[in-house]
Amino acid sequence: MLAYDGHARRSVLSTPHGDVDLPTFMPVGTQGSVKTLAPEEVASTGARVVLGNTYHLWMRPGPETISELGGLHGFSRWPHAMLTDSGGFQAFSLSSLTKLTEEGFTFRSHLDGRKGHLTPEEAVRVQGLIGADIQMQLDVCPPGESPRATVEEAVARTTRWAKRALASPRPEAQALFGIVQGACFPDLRKAHAEELAALDVGGGFDGLALGGFSVGEPIERMHETLAEVAFCLDPERPRYLMGVGTPRDLLVGIEHGVDMFDCVLPTRNARNGQALTRFGRLIIKNARHARDPGPIDPQCGCAACRGGFSRAYLRHLYLSGEILALRLLTLHNLHYYGELVAGARAAISEGTYASFKRRSLEAMEL
């Protein structure tokens, strides 16, 4: 740990593909590509970990093909660190006829109806072939606002699956993170975090994640739960808040001790014509940008803003269906996220995180 500022913390995660300054935001490269961008562009935003979705890569092109072609790093030419999820979330949400048992998930592929079995062991095997630096255990993620009994059951099964994942053989260089469930019940979350931290099968988990957030619960409840729970996760291990979130979510998560985030929001919103900026969201198709010669954000250092691409031009490209609009907006949004976590790291080192957070939130609400 390099520095603490309240619960907020700055540290370095070492991976076989380089060190990563934490807190960090990880862009999502669902199918082996951060949508619209080339690897060097992703790196230019400051990102040093890219997330791959195991379910998608498993269904197509298949883990054996990826392994044969040098693993996800060689295949997608991303030279920095990578993390894969377990595949459970998409297997459940995208495929049809999913059945959940103690053994794992049975599902039919959303691509070709092929039957698949996803168990804690299979998730480790498939992620082993895909070859990211960090694997995630298979977990059970109940819908937001599930009753306590359902959540308790999911927590208990996730722990049993955690043991099976840890006991499964995986490549030595790969880390494995456990996933804390418990919805918005702080006591369940805390107990689960302790339980997972205590597991020592196969050396135990290399990091701990908070799963099951941003699945339909009110955002304020997530923030309240984070405030009670995040700092309780074993401080010796990186803490990863899965699938979250907005710039505000990042600021709140970091405040409570979270180190890693991933979310499709900056990339997906870009493709929907939204630029995320220090001063809030900018809807590029709005008529007010039609003759605006200025960049998205004159203070931004991304290639879109520095390259002289005006709001008027971006609006024109977006309305014309030109791919370059999606590229430039994606680049900008990820750069903004990169700047946000870089700013947070600097503030933590200086012991000024609280004011950094306040100033950032105030600017967004303008």
Place this chain on the structure above:
Amino acid sequence: MLAYDGHARRSVLSTPHGDVDLPTFMPVGTQGSVKTLAPEEVASTGARVVLGNTYHLWMRPGPETISELGGLHGFSRWPHAMLTDSGGFQAFSLSSLTKLTEEGFTFRSHLDGRKGHLTPEEAVRVQGLIGADIQMQLDVCPPGESPRATVEEAVARTTRWAKRALASPRPEAQALFGIVQGACFPDLRKAHAEELAALDVGGGFDGLALGGFSVGEPIERMHETLAEVAFCLDPERPRYLMGVGTPRDLLVGIEHGVDMFDCVLPTRNARNGQALTRFGRLIIKNARHARDPGPIDPQCGCAACRGGFSRAYLRHLYLSGEILALRLLTLHNLHYYGELVAGARAAISEGTYASFKRRSLEAMEL
């Protein structure tokens, strides 16, 4: 003129945005963007002229907006030369209720049904606002295989419109090219070329184009006509073959003395999953590429081939609908076209164009 090798010729076109080595291929940036690519990527393929479509830019965002934002160069951030067509081709083919009279075209916008009038004078005015380095006159382009009488009428009207275009005020820095029509009637083409070359209103034309090819006639007839006609165009001015073509078309055109080409083929085919290479077309989705670790072309110097992106990865991206596939294929195809014209230029200088053409065609048919 730097060199002649038979009718093939090597020269330099000077523009306010730099010198252009001829023969050259001009990528099409229909709506102010060469689809999927950023300006520096287009330049990396060797391209030094980009074509903008006046009709599209006129309808959206409008020439006044473009002018206000620095002209098409400032708007789209392309630092090298640009050429705009007259808008006539798209006004006729894309819009509805088009009416052609001696005055010009009347049409309804394909975007919003708004009525538009395109006259030789209006084409010069609109292109003046858009601000490319080279304007094209408004011409009448009859469908392929039209009867001789129809073609004669189109030729005569194109000449009358040429005079009106030359007499229209335009920014001093902008060149204006005339368009030779005459379908596949060599005598009409030659007479029209002489007629246009002889016009001296407003200083006459700065270049001469061959329009009305690749509009439905058999490709061999186009090649035959080019053989009889292209070298007859005034040798002191650049010769531009509009909307053509395949790598073979370029090799044939250059042989007969053409200096400039444009075509959507390399960019459109890329978006349809076709890589154009020295050794022919490669359909990226074919199953044979599924585990191929090699690049599209190991000898190619484009960022896709040099960057280690395998055929297997490109296939995966393409099948997954990932935009990066379209970008890399577009980059490759334009780079291939850039290499083709660069090779032609070198061969002309060395007096070996005939064998360069033969070897290139043989390699493609493998």
